[in-house]
Amino acid sequence: MSVDELFEMQESCVIFIAIADLKVRQKVINILREHGYNLSLVFDMYSFIITNREREYYSYTGSRECILCGNRVEKFRAAGESNPIFAEKKIIGGGYRENAVCPCCGSLDRTRWVYWVLKNYTKILEKECTAIHFAPEKQIQIKLEDSDNCDYYAGDVVRTSNLHKIDVTNIPYADKIADYIIINHVMEHVTDEKRAINELKRILKDDGKIIMSFPISMKQKTFEDSSIISDEDRVRYYGQKDHVRLYGTDYKERFEQYGLDIKVFSPKDFLTNEDIEKYGLIREDILLVCSKLKRDL
Numbered sequence: 001m002s003v004d005e006l007f008e009m010q011e012s013c014v015i016f017i018a019i020a021d022l023k024v025r026q027k028v029i030n031i032l033r034e035h036g037y038n039l040s041l042v043f044d045m046y047s048f049i050i051t052n053r054e055r056e057y058y059s060y061t062g063s064r065e066c067i068l069c070g071n072r073v074e075k076f077r078a079a080g081e082s083n084p085i086f087a088e089k090k091i092i093g094g095g096y097r098e099n100a101v102c103p104c105c106g107s108l109d110r111t112r113w114v115y116w117v118l119k120n121y122t123k124i125l126e127k128e129c130t131a132i133h134f135a136p137e138k139q140i141q142i143k144l145e146d147s148d149n150c151d152y153y154a155g156d157v158v159r160t161s162n163l164h165k166i167d168v169t170n171i172p173y174a175d176k177i178a179d180y181i182i183i184n185h186v187m188e189h190v191t192d193e194k195r196a197i198n199e200l201k202r203i204l205k206d207d208g209k210i211i212m213s214f215p216i217s218m219k220q221k222t223f224e225d226s227s228i229i230s231d232e233d234r235v236r237y238y239g240q241k242d243h244v245r246l247y248g249t250d251y252k253e254r255f256e257q258y259g260l261d262i263k264v265f266s267p268k269d270f271l272t273n274e275d276i277e278k279y280g281l282i283r284e285d286i287l288l289v290c291s292k293l294k295r296d297l
């Protein structure tokens, strides 16, 4: 049935959407919304479907637990590219790994770590606050949009039906409006890093926090070369064709140079190996929680 046919039947037709892939499901809902379909007649039946493909993952007594959707599962799904550069350069937050994707909500291991830190080490879900989220992870976006306390704005370089268009090097917001800025796996795409960080600091309140992560090689210092522009070379040196650098072991000093105070959050420093396994996290994962230095206020 086409979208047009659906519209003709609008008042007599209730739509049940049962699609396992979160992105595809959201896309279908967005198409209906964009066409002005009465969304009160659309029901998301995802939680009722368990496909044969996924049945093996589900279990009320599963030993793994997703902290984003709360479901217990037998195991998380594998994910990530198998490009050998990820192993060669020991890149954290990229490359193929087991136990990465929650079969229920689609959250990634690194997204669950971001949420763990937000929940346990910030007040984002408890206090009245304004949060700006770049290239949002869908599952965290849903949590923050649902929060009564959080005034939430999500954006990306490309405008979509539910995202504002926000260029991180030229942010269309006033100074000092954000209590929290969440920006994961974005900086490795941004050519003018200094300008982006200055913009983030400009819109951040004096006591605000920037929650940031990116792929990091634990085998070398940050590497970038503006003459590397072909897709093949970028994949070869940075791991992905749209990356402009590969961060390395000097990541903390690099961002401290821009006048940020940085705390590093890694699962291995906060959780037991059993809990890291249970929640499907990357043991060595790195998340930065950045504040402005007092001297800059």
Ligand SMILES: [Zn+2]
Residues within 6 Å of the ligand: 066, 067, 068, 069, 070, 071, 102, 103, 104, 105, 106, 107
């Ligand atoms: Zn989940």
